[in-house]
Amino acid sequence: MNSLFSLPEASTHAVTVDHIFYLLLALSGATVVLVFGLILLFAVRYRRGSKAKRGPMPEFLGREFEIGWTLATLLTFAFLFWWASSADLSSLAAPPHALEIHVVSKQWMWKTQHANGAREINALHVPLHEPVHLLMSSQDVIHSFYAPAFRVKQDVVPGRDTDIWFEASKTGTFPLLCAEYCGTNHSAMRGEIVVMQPEDYAKWLTRQPEGDDLAHEGAKLFVSQGCSGCHATSSNVHAPRLAGLYGRAVQLADGRTVTADDAYLRDSILQPKRDVVAGFEPIMPSFKGLLDDGEIQSLTAYIRSLGEEPPND
Template identity: 65%
Template sequence: MLAGLMPEQASELAPRVDAIFLGLTAISAFIVLLVVGLVVAFSIRFRRGSKANRDALPNLVSREFEIGWTAATLFVFVFIFWWAASAEIRAFVAPKDAIEVHVVAKQWMWKTQSANGVREINELHVPVGAPVRLILTSQDVIHAFYVPAFRLKRDALPGQQTEAWFKATKTGTFHLLCTEYCGTDHARMLGRIVVMEPEDYARWLSAQPEGDDLAHQGERLFTARGCAGCHAPGSAVHAPDLAGLWGRAVQLAGGRTVTADGAYIRDSILQPKRDVVAGYEPIMPSYAGLLSDGEIQELTAYIRALGSGSRSSRRLGEPPLSSRVPGGPEARSPALVPGAPVTDTPTPAGPATRP
């Protein structure tokens, strides 16, 4: 009976969210019935003109009763907090093998791009049973990425990146909505998530127009925007080497240490003077307004592809990335198809490093 009142469940997270919702509803209904029942019972028993002993109530509500009731309420509160928080924390931590999809919201559409370069507008095709990691940002105002069947909702914020992930459990087409009022045509900001069998998804993927993945696009942009002029090993400008930067601890002027992740790289591109690397002068110009969110994602993917501090990486003077990635620029990432062997094809996350 309750199933007909709830949206369809189509993700791994949906049953947990529904269980929490129904649990909270049941606890709330019990408390309401208890309070209403006591009010009605006391109103009848201790009504005006009643011969009931009115001194019995203070004796009934003893100190021990108050302590027990308060302790029980605290226990229920802590349990509900733990139960709900555990589901929310899971929703933020994507599996390491998740398909990475960048989502850019703008008035009034959703633009998605997978790590292998496939772009879509107001649509996202994914395979069933595979975790999908979403990296969201907005080009203008606050939007909210909401898929009712997945019980997934996450804000897309201008100038920031937020993340979410899901694993679809059934095939079909599911509504994608914006649930943050974002302007005149907010109600028309609609899309759809198409969940396919892995074999069908592989065929769909191979039928898409050939194109470079994010890392290869970022490599070209890195040169076109003049980044290599400062960050190349042979440059006369004293700027950090980006090879092996990803995931490494970076010592900043002032003594703080940060991890070189997507958020750090994005800030380095847009606000390079905020956190300056120790030993370097704050000479890098800001690219705020000069690079789109999509271009920042491409640059981040390229820097990530240069390697992390935990493994060997290509220096900027070596052969280009396209000559090192199996299949070249047009290669589709097998990691996007469940069951296919995983390669070292790079994936994106945020912007470039500061001087």
């Protein structure tokens, strides 16, 4: 595996991560040199038989030294904590109009799907200088999406949706790895991220095999799995309407309020009796074992696409 020093900074986030890393390296190196230098100096100067003056340090010098050293250490730690935490927090929330790509991990491959339905295995094509938002899930065990050139890593956990985003700053082909031991062929779970100029990415996307996008696939599943029998506007069953639901605050029967995001929709599909919407009966069956992660992502994309439509009364 390539080391951090041999990989280029290929994303906007990578520059900040590398600056923090190099500063920590310099501070650690300076501390090691100072400590071992003092040890060597004192060992030589105050060796047995030397004529160096010995005695207690003047009180004012000891007090000022202790106060100065403590304050310097405290301020340095506070600055590093602020810088590193602000860099991490800024990498959590993807920009509102980021390009959305779905990633499904399984032993031992990465399956990616673009918004227009184009699919890849162990590869991910993205445009240059455009934020890319990855929505990820696992079909079996814990994996970890690791793109060292972009300095991003995110665990992909079964039964839970996770996400990460980056903005590529250089064109080229960069390694994609799994950083969590996931089974016998963990070391072979490799792929590549191909960063292209925006116009080249658009051409590549149009050349991929035609297929329904995620929302259209989700719409078909919505009908074939019987969801429309309860959640459609024309349904006689008293069930929550889905148009305009995504991103909205939902009042639950137990008094809690949650946001209808990807995680909430996934839980509602697999564990419908856990978060029951206020005013509705817990009559929805669980689809656990009936839908895989890719199908859940498609259903979520379909519900998300309804967010632009006004709710029907």
